Amino acid sequence: MTNYxxxxxxxxxxxxxxxxxLNIVGFxxxxxxxxxxxxxxxxxxxxxxxxxxxxxxxxxxxxxQVIYKGITAQLLKDKMPxxxxxxxxxxxxxxxxxxxxxxxxxYAGRVFQSDSALSKMLTFDVLMGDLxxxxxxxxxxxxxxxxxxxxxxxxxxxxxxxxxxxxREMEICAVYKSFPSNSSFSPAGFMSIKQNQSRxxxxxxxxxxxxxxxxxxxxxxxxxxxxxxxxxxxxxEVTIHLRALKDVHFAExxxxxxxxxxxxxxxxxxLSIAFLILIxxxxxxxxxxxxxxPTREKNFFVQEVNGAKLKHIRLTLLIEGLIVCVVAxxxxxxxxxxxxxxxxxxxxxxxxxxxGLGQRLLMLSAISISAAVISVLLPTGFKFTDTLVGKYRQAxxxxxxxxxxxxxxxxxxxxxxxxxxxxxxxQQKQFLLHYDTGIATNNILSFPLSGKIxxxxxxxxxxxxxxxxxxxxxxxxxxxxxxxxxxxRTIDGESASFYVWPVAENFLSxxxxxxxxxxxxxTNTMDNNTFIFNQTAxxxxxxxxxxNKQFPTFSGEADMIGICxxxxxxxxxxxxxxxxxxxxxxxxxxxxVKFSGNLPLVIDHVENCFKDVSxxxxxxxxxxxxxxxxxxxxxxxxxxLISFFSFIALLITAIGITGLVTIITQRHIKxxxxxxxxxxxxxxIIKLLNxxxxxxxxxxxxxxxPLVWYLMELWMNNFIVHTxxxxxxxxLGGMGVWLLATLVTLRQTWKAASQxxxxxxxxx
Amino acid sequence: xxxxxxLQKVFRTEEVETTxxxxxxxxxxxxxFVAIMGPSGCGKSTLLNIIGLLDNPTDGELFFDGQEIxxxxxxxxxxxxxxxxxxxxxxFNLIDELNVFENIxxxxxxxxxxAKERRERVQKVMERMQIAHRAKHFPQQLSxxxxxxxxxxxxxxxxxxxxxxxxxxGNLDSRNGAExxxxxxxxxxxxxxxxxxxxxxEHAEYAHRTINLFDGHVVTEQIHQNKSFEAxxx
Ligand SMILES: Nc1ncnc2c1ncn2[C@@H]1O[C@H](COP(=O)(O)OP(=O)(O)OP(=O)(O)O)[C@@H](O)[C@H]1O
Ligand SMILES: [Mg+2]
Numbered sequence: 001m002t003n004y005x006x007x008x009x010x011x012x013x014x015x016x017x018x019x020x021x022l023n024i025v026g027f028x029x030x031x032x033x034x035x036x037x038x039x040x041x042x043x044x045x046x047x048x049x050x051x052x053x054x055x056x057x058x059x060x061x062x063x064x065q066v067i068y069k070g071i072t073a074q075l076l077k078d079k080m081p082x083x084x085x086x087x088x089x090x091x092x093x094x095x096x097x098x099x100x101x102x103x104x105x106x107y108a109g110r111v112f113q114s115d116s117a118l119s120k121m122l123t124f125d126v127l128m129g130d131l132x133x134x135x136x137x138x139x140x141x142x143x144x145x146x147x148x149x150x151x152x153x154x155x156x157x158x159x160x161x162x163x164x165x166x167x168r169e170m171e172i173c174a175v176y177k178s179f180p181s182n183s184s185f186s187p188a189g190f191m192s193i194k195q196n197q198s199r200x201x202x203x204x205x206x207x208x209x210x211x212x213x214x215x216x217x218x219x220x221x222x223x224x225x226x227x228x229x230x231x232x233x234x235x236x237e238v239t240i241h242l243r244a245l246k247d248v249h250f251a252e253x254x255x256x257x258x259x260x261x262x263x264x265x266x267x268x269x270x271l272s273i274a275f276l277i278l279i280x281x282x283x284x285x286x287x288x289x290x291x292x293x294p295t296r297e298k299n300f301f302v303q304e305v306n307g308a309k310l311k312h313i314r315l316t317l318l319i320e321g322l323i324v325c326v327v328a329x330x331x332x333x334x335x336x337x338x339x340x341x342x343x344x345x346x347x348x349x350x351x352x353x354x355x356g357l358g359q360r361l362l363m364l365s366a367i368s369i370s371a372a373v374i375s376v377l378l379p380t381g382f383k384f385t386d387t388l389v390g391k392y393r394q395a396x397x398x399x400x401x402x403x404x405x406x407x408x409x410x411x412x413x414x415x416x417x418x419x420x421x422x423x424x425x426x427q428q429k430q431f432l433l434h435y436d437t438g439i440a441t442n443n444i445l446s447f448p449l450s451g452k453i454x455x456x457x458x459x460x461x462x463x464x465x466x467x468x469x470x471x472x473x474x475x476x477x478x479x480x481x482x483x484x485x486x487x488x489r490t491i492d493g494e495s496a497s498f499y500v501w502p503v504a505e506n507f508l509s510x511x512x513x514x515x516x517x518x519x520x521x522x523t524n525t526m527d528n529n530t531f532i533f534n535q536t537a538x539x540x541x542x543x544x545x546x547x548n549k550q551f552p553t554f555s556g557e558a559d560m561i562g563i564c565x566x567x568x569x570x571x572x573x574x575x576x577x578x579x580x581x582x583x584x585x586x587x588x589x590x591x592x593v594k595f596s597g598n599l600p601l602v603i604d605h606v607e608n609c610f611k612d613v614s615x616x617x618x619x620x621x622x623x624x625x626x627x628x629x630x631x632x633x634x635x636x637x638x639x640x641l642i643s644f645f646s647f648i649a650l651l652i653t654a655i656g657i658t659g660l661v662t663i664i665t666q667r668h669i670k671x672x673x674x675x676x677x678x679x680x681x682x683x684x685i686i687k688l689l690n691x692x693x694x695x696x697x698x699x700x701x702x703x704x705x706p707l708v709w710y711l712m713e714l715w716m717n718n719f720i721v722h723t724x725x726x727x728x729x730x731x732l733g734g735m736g737v738w739l740l741a742t743l744v745t746l747r748q749t750w751k752a753a754s755q756x757x758x759x760x761x762x763x764x
Numbered sequence: 765x766x767x768x769x770x771l772q773k774v775f776r777t778e779e780v781e782t783t784x785x786x787x788x789x790x791x792x793x794x795x796x797f798v799a800i801m802g803p804s805g806c807g808k809s810t811l812l813n814i815i816g817l818l819d820n821p822t823d824g825e826l827f828f829d830g831q832e833i834x835x836x837x838x839x840x841x842x843x844x845x846x847x848x849x850x851x852x853x854x855x856f857n858l859i860d861e862l863n864v865f866e867n868i869x870x871x872x873x874x875x876x877x878x879a880k881e882r883r884e885r886v887q888k889v890m891e892r893m894q895i896a897h898r899a900k901h902f903p904q905q906l907s908x909x910x911x912x913x914x915x916x917x918x919x920x921x922x923x924x925x926x927x928x929x930x931x932x933x934g935n936l937d938s939r940n941g942a943e944x945x946x947x948x949x950x951x952x953x954x955x956x957x958x959x960x961x962x963x964x965x966e967h968a969e970y971a972h973r974t975i976n977l978f979d980g981h982v983v984t985e986q987i988h989q990n991k992s993f994e995a996x997x998x
Contacts, residue, residue: 062903556903638967670857673818675859676818676845677845677853677857678845678874678918679845679850679871680842681842682838682842756818756819758819
């Protein structure tokens with residue numbers, strides 16, 4: 001029996017080669033895409049899950065920022081018994097760890113200062129040594145295995161010395177396994193917060209606070225109590241938000257964010273694309289199955305007359321579905337491999353290789369089996385006895401046609417939404433790429449300095465300037481970014497917070513940042529440590545009168561000597577917040593070289609200058625324009641991915657439309673013959689068949705326009721600056737879909753309509 | 765009005781070559797009523813289809829009103845068919861999705877008549893065929909005889925010059941058959957030229973003349989008594 005069923009199912013698939021092929025290709029693309037997306041979603045949603053207490057450790061957010069006073073943790077723990085643990089972190093301890101004897105051997109990564117409560121709250125896999133010693137002993141630190149491997153080529157490095165930011169020497173007392181790639185923060189090392197005296201400074205706000213709480217205790221009331229305690233203590237007006245560690249990755253619109261964050265809306269957008277693609281492919285299969293059902297009814301009827309039960313027919317259909325899905329799944333596996341080895345895989349933020357063969361097979365089976373089962377469970381409109389009692393057939397055929405009409409409309413809506421959204425997303429991407437950020441970033445080369453070069457910066461500068469192609473050189477702690485150092489200070493009794501960008505004296509003129517009031521930096525050493533604030537800071541805190549007055553720095557005070565125009569120093573996701581330049585050559589780790597003319601010559605020259613001083617360090621250069629765009633790069637990659645997946649979805653829809661039109665045309669072949677015998681021209685026939693599809697598209701269009709409009713407005717609101725949705729995007733999308741459908745109809749109808757009508761009349 | 769010259773039709777399939785028509789020469793005059801008879805498979809339907817421009821001859825010529833039409837292009841064929849030739853098929857060929865009224869209306873739609881005129885003409889034909897009470901029914905809901913009458917109604921509704929009928933009585937009992945034959949005779953008396961395929965010698969008697977086909981050849985022609993037909997050759 002099973003044998004017989006398998007045989008008939010196979011025969012049918014082979015017999016209907018054309019439709020089987022469309023089905024398999026459509027399913028394979030859908031399975032591959034959804035596999036990639038599902039893994040991506042799993043990756044994004046599993047952030048920080050390797051910390052056992054990811055759900056009960058909370059990051060405290062103060063208003064819209066993560067940094068606050070250094071004694072917050074202690075204060076709250078003392079006054080609130082429900083807090084099990086509380087810890088303070090400073091993310092500004094260091095950006096680079098340097099080998100003690102090889103100044104060019106560095107590991108770039110944030111070093112945090114904290115206390116021993118941290119080791120109780122986060123999950124560390126200590127490979128070697130004593131982690132807690134790092135939090136107790138001021139001269140010791142723990143480093144991540146990746147840093148140890150890069151600096152020493154081994155993780156057995158207990159007792160070795162390293163330099164933090166080329167300065168302070170620390171002894172390694174522990175090596176812990178680097179946090180996995182799905183961690184919102186992956187510190188290169190930890191040391192004791194005891195080194196940081198400013199944590200007791202009540203005017204200083206640059207510390208992170210984490211608390212451990214039973215999640216059922218986290219209530220509005222609790223947050224209010226926290227705020228009351230803090231506001232009473234510091235005479236402040238902050239509001240408190242508690243964000244569980246597992247949710248930090250999805251934090252949005254938070255200032256002084258140190259963590260790796262992603263927009264949840266983007267992840268969900270991908271997830272909906274995956275489901276949409278799966279639904280479309282299942283509907284395709286369903287439509288095809290129903291489309292050829294009438295011709296199969298006769299066969300089923302004959303089978304019934306010969307003793308088959310409804311069960312058998314259902315089973316045949318299920319086996320067919322499974323065979324198609326299994327073949328499609330195999331093909332999908334190949335497609336995923338193809339995707340993985342292509343450049344497209346660079347666009348996905350996770351490494352597909354982290355999901356092994358077993359996981360992939362499991363995911364593929366889950367997807368394909370559910371697709372097969374759902375396709376079979378949907379009603380076919382075929383009722384077993386109908387073939388026996390012909391007069392009921394009229395009614396059932398009718399309702400099933402309208403069911404298919406609805407599904408076809410859905411297909412068109414899906415493709416319209418995809419096309420129009422892709423156009424909007426593309427326009428937004430172009431808009432961001434060409435947005436004038438107010439800072440000159442063209443033709444600028446940038447590279448990290450080596451320890452030796454830092455010591456002889458002036459001679460290095462003059463060496464560089466010997467090339468006729470190099471017009472200017474400057475230095476800063478980093479390029480434009482949104483992960484700058486943040487300072488919270490109490491100034492004139494009011495708390496203020498702002499980003500601080502350590503730069504060399506000619507940095508502003510180099511980047512064409514205009515000074516509006518006061519003056520730009522000069523080469524006079526008197527200017528060291530002085531500040532130039534941006535207009536936003538002045539406006540926000542009413543500091544106009546503080547020009548040429550003193551501001552606190554890390555050590556002592558220094559003047560604000562100027563006010564500069566606002567420019568977009570971070571990505572366009574961020575508003576321009578208060579920030580200041582800080583003339584501090586000692587913190588400048590990056591060089592910026594402005595060039596004109598022959599780029600290879602320039603690079604050659606810069607590399608020579610670099611290697612002359614530091615022959616062993618890799619010369620790793622980039623372009624500011626690139627790095628600047630790197631802040632949109634993750635976003636741009638996601639844009640590209642969305643476009644790519646939308647394109648796949650569109651392709652699958654196109655397959656569906658092709659199949660549907662083919663079925664509709666085939667069903668009408670005889671009618672075409674009759675009509676031609678009665679005087680219809682080819683044009684009349686095409687018009688007739690195309691009319692139904694055109695109506696369907698019009699209905700779909702009317703439904704999709706507000707849908708796309710709403711979705712895209714929602715999505716664009718994630719951006720500080722965004723383009724406007726133009727009416728012609730809709731026209732373009734609508735015409736595109738209509739053209740596609742019409743072309744397929746034309747091709748199919750032409751064949752049937754241009755032959756001798758007698759051939760069509762003989763068609764069954 | 766209709767003349768064939770050495771008409772030949774060969775069907776080539778993968779295995780066999782069937783000569784359905786071999787040097788067929790027939791001549792139908794304007795206003796004439798001609799019956800074609802012959803055993804099953806002798807090529808009657810094939811001949812009718814070629815005359816009606818539904819199919820191409822393999823060889824030979826076909827004249828309609830003195831014009832050679834076998835070599836006509838698609839567009840010319842359509843224009844000639846439209847309003848000039850009405851078909852009654854052996855297997856009715858009604859469109860399942862259209863009701864009786866809409867099926868009959870079809871040729872008028874392609875003649876671009878106004879809706880009002882179409883309605884009037886269809887109504888008239890339906891009454892004549894006694895199917896007016898079934899106007900809203902779909903083909904599956906009709907008996908074979910009723911379907912046959914719908915098919916005839918569709919063939920005549922545009923008042924074509926020529927009606928080609930392939931076994932119009934094949935599915936009917938003798939009473940219904942006679943009714944259809946009377947109808948065709950009436951149409952013929954009103955001036956329509958008719959070529960009809962039939963297996964019934966009795967129904968062939970309604971025609972002026974019977975052409976006997978055998979294995980793709982015209983074997984005999986017989987003129988029926990009392991029905992001598994004098995026509996002006998055009
Ligand atoms: N499309 C086709 N392909 C191949 N052979 C065909 C085709 N159409 C007709 N024939 C063959 O041509 C011959 C004539 O067929 P035709 O339909 O004209 O016969 P007929 O005289 O109308 O028969 P009946 O009285 O049974 O309707 C038959 O042998 C038939 O098998
Ligand atoms: Mg026949």
